Amino acid sequence: MTQAHDDDERDVAGERDERAAAPRRRPTLRMVAELAGVSTATVSYVFSGRNGGDSGVAEPTAKRVLEAADQLNYRPNRAARTIRTGRSDTVQLSLHMLSDPWSLAVAAAVNDEANRHGLTTLILADGDWYAALDRVESDVAYLDGVGTTDEGKRKLRELARRGQRLVVFSETLEPDGYDVIRSDAMPGCYLAMDHLLERHTAIGCLVAEGAVRSPEPSRYSPYLERMRERGLPIVPAHTASYADTQANAFTAAVALLSQEHRPTAIYATTDFAAIAAINAAHMLGLRVPHDVAVVGIGNTPDAQLVAPTLTTVGPSDFYERQAEIIVARALDADAHEPQLHEFPWSLFPGGSTDLDAPPRSSRATVLP
Numbered sequence: 001m002t003q004a005h006d007d008d009e010r011d012v013a014g015e016r017d018e019r020a021a022a023p024r025r026r027p028t029l030r031m032v033a034e035l036a037g038v039s040t041a042t043v044s045y046v047f048s049g050r051n052g053g054d055s056g057v058a059e060p061t062a063k064r065v066l067e068a069a070d071q072l073n074y075r076p077n078r079a080a081r082t083i084r085t086g087r088s089d090t091v092q093l094s095l096h097m098l099s100d101p102w103s104l105a106v107a108a109a110v111n112d113e114a115n116r117h118g119l120t121t122l123i124l125a126d127g128d129w130y131a132a133l134d135r136v137e138s139d140v141a142y143l144d145g146v147g148t149t150d151e152g153k154r155k156l157r158e159l160a161r162r163g164q165r166l167v168v169f170s171e172t173l174e175p176d177g178y179d180v181i182r183s184d185a186m187p188g189c190y191l192a193m194d195h196l197l198e199r200h201t202a203i204g205c206l207v208a209e210g211a212v213r214s215p216e217p218s219r220y221s222p223y224l225e226r227m228r229e230r231g232l233p234i235v236p237a238h239t240a241s242y243a244d245t246q247a248n249a250f251t252a253a254v255a256l257l258s259q260e261h262r263p264t265a266i267y268a269t270t271d272f273a274a275i276a277a278i279n280a281a282h283m284l285g286l287r288v289p290h291d292v293a294v295v296g297i298g299n300t301p302d303a304q305l306v307a308p309t310l311t312t313v314g315p316s317d318f319y320e321r322q323a324e325i326i327v328a329r330a331l332d333a334d335a336h337e338p339q340l341h342e343f344p345w346s347l348f349p350g351g352s353t354d355l356d357a358p359p360r361s362s363r364a365t366v367l368p
Contacts, residue, residue, distance in 0.1 A: 027072040036061075036068035043069075090120045091330050092138040094129040096145030097244050101272050101300035103144070109319035110142065113327045130155040133164055139330035140165040148172050167326050175338035179329060181322055185297060188313035188345030189222040189269075192295045195311065195347055196265045197230060200293060204238040204256050204263030206249065206273045212241050219269040219297060238263045242273060249273040253280035257292060264292060265353075271296035271314075275306050278352060294352040299345075308351025315343035 029047075033040045038061060045057050046065045057065075068074075091114050095103040111121040119139070124132045133141050141159075146152050146168060153176070160166055160177030167179045174180065196203050203223070211218035227234050237259060240252040249268075253276050256262065268274035274296025281288050288294060288308055296303065299314020325341055 027069075027074040029074070031072055032065065032069045032074050035072060036065045038065060088137045088139055089118065090122055090138045091326060092122045092124055092133065092136065092141040094124045094132070094141065094143045094145075098123070099246060099272075100244070100270065101275075101302040102270070102298050105301050105319045106142075106144070106322065109323040110326055113320075113323040114330070117327055117331060119327065119330060130159070133159055138164070140167060140326060142167045142169070142326050144169045146170065146173075165329050165332075167329055175340050177338055179325065179338055180340050181325065181343070182340060183315050183318060183343040183345070185219060185313075185345065186217065186222065188347070189219050189297060190226065191345070191347045192297060192311075192313045193222050193226040193267055195349070195353065196267055196293060196295055197226060199353075200263075200265035201230075201232055202235075202238070202261075202263045203227065203232075203265045203267055204235075204240070206253055206256060206266050206268040206277055207239060207241050208269050208273070209241045209243055211269055212239075223267050235261075235263075237261075242276075246272050246276055249276035250280055253277040254284065257281055257284055257286060262292070266292060266294045268294060268296045271298040271300040271303055271310060271312055274310055274312065274352070275302060278306055278308075278310065289351070289353050289355065296352075299348055303348070303350065306352075308355065311348065311350040311353040313345055313347050315345055318343050 029040055029043050033043045036043070042057055042061065043065050046062045047069075091110060093107055093110060095106065097103055098107075107121070107123060114121045122136075122138070129141075129143055129146065141164060143156075143166060146156065148170070153173070156166060156168065156173075157177055165178075167181060169181045169183070171182060171184050171186075193203075205220065205223045207220045207223070211220040214220075223239075224234060238256070240256040242249040242252040249270075249272060253266070253273070256266065257277070257280055266274070266277045268277055274294050277292075277294045278288050281292050281294070286292050294310065296310050296312040297314065299312045299316070299318065301319075303310035303312045321343070322341075329336075
């Protein structure tokens with residue numbers, strides 16, 4: 001083999017490598033039109049969903065356009081479509097604690113409802129919801145945990161003023177250019193404590209750290225108030241606080257139930273903390289509810305997945321009904337008057353406080 005032949009082989013291999021390494025050009029609408037033998041306007045009509053009918057694109061032509069697009073791996077420019085139509089076909093969710101069963105249930109319900117209407121659900125991982133919504137367009141954004149500070153209210157008003165549709169979950173905010181979902185937990189928290197006090201006097205509290213430190217009434221308040229009203233001692237060792245993680249709640253529950261004089265019932269300020277308490281009891285060899293009863297707050301779907309089922313308080317059918325409100329706002333063609341959507345709470349007894357609890361379908365106790 002000659003040196004010249006070797007050089008030729010290397011040149012061919014080099015050209016092949018360069019072609020493989022070179023970035024492929026993103027297919028364009030014009031390239032689809034050329035391959036399908038139609039105008040760019042026809043391609044635009046097909047991808048805007050306006051084909052068909054007397055004034056639209058004939059079905060065979062539309063099929064040829066779609067086949068050409070598939071061959072080129074063409075995808076419509078969504079940014080350009082958003083500018084043209086004013087729609088992004090997306091729903092954005094800003095959830096303050098993604099690992100919480102409450103947040104997971106919200107995300108699942110909204111995603112199911114959005115998919116039924118051809119919308120895409122995006123979850124904002126950025127804790128700065130204002131900056132994220134300022135950068136990314138959506139047909140509606142759902143915000144959980146925005147707080148009640150003047151700065152937070154100003155940011156909400158600013159987004160609404162610029163045309164961003166918002167649905168805000170808040171127990172205190174009023175509609176102000178945006179819809180508000182209100183599901184006041186406090187009446188339900190008192191209902192949970194009253195349920196435990198029917199059979200127990202040595203009640204412990206598994207509470208979020210923020211609720212303990214809050215200068216305002218929090219989910220910790222019903223525990224303190226009901227114990228005092230009954231003349232029962234509030235034992236400092238019977239209160240265990242946790243950060244907003246399931247692992248931290250489990251650690252706190254283990255410490256609470258490992259005491260020599262442990263409580264016979266636990267009032268947990270979230271469902272995920274209550275489930276952590278049940279798991280901690282199982283690990284320590286305690287029977288639920290025989291040795292320790294547990295009640296949670298939130299009425300999340302996970303309440304039915306733990307053994308025994310969790311007694312909890314919360315709104316009925318909340319996740320599906322809230323998802324319908326959010327998606328309806330995304331689909332609204334016109335502006336609407338901001339609304340307040342309220343969801344009252346009920347008690348749902350489960351096996352964690354009563355092994356003879358009735359089936360789920362008939363077990364709700366509604367607040368007066």
